[in-house]
Amino acid sequence: MTAVLDASAILALLLAEQGSDAVLDHLANAHLGTVNMSEAIAKLAERGIPAEQTRQQIDRLELHIHDFDPDLAERTASLRPPTKPLGLSLGDRACLALALRLGLPVLTADRRMAEADKLVGLRIETIR
Numbered sequence: 202m203t204a205v206l207d208a209s210a211i212l213a214l215l216l217a218e219q220g221s222d223a224v225l226d227h228l229a230n231a232h233l234g235t236v237n238m239s240e241a242i243a244k245l246a247e248r249g250i251p252a253e254q255t256r257q258q259i260d261r262l263e264l265h266i267h268d269f270d271p272d273l274a275e276r277t278a279s280l281r282p283p284t285k286p287l288g289l290s291l292g293d294r295a296c297l298a299l300a301l302r303l304g305l306p307v308l309t310a311d312r313r314m315a316e317a318d319k320l321v322g323l324r325i326e327t328i329r
Contacts, residue, residue: 203230204326205300208240208292209310213328215245215258221327227308232265236295273298283320287313297321307314
């Protein structure tokens, strides 16, 4: 099965954290937005891992990478009102917008994001 991965799912996989096996199960045809890719690279940079090293690891996963284009920017913005009570970040909403565009579920480690399923009409699966 294919899904849109958020930054927390990518981080779980790259750091071999709990839930990484669930991400591996969806990896064959998974999708990732460039906003969430940036978040993952930034989080690992905070841990001292060079950005280019993380980018190489992500490239090896052979994900379908999607640019943050004007349509996704508009979709992301439109998700602010319904998800504001959850405090979702721009990256969270960008992931949801991509999933809505593609008609795919989201894979995340963020339980708060999983609460957005009914608010935005998406299937959101947690990995742990």
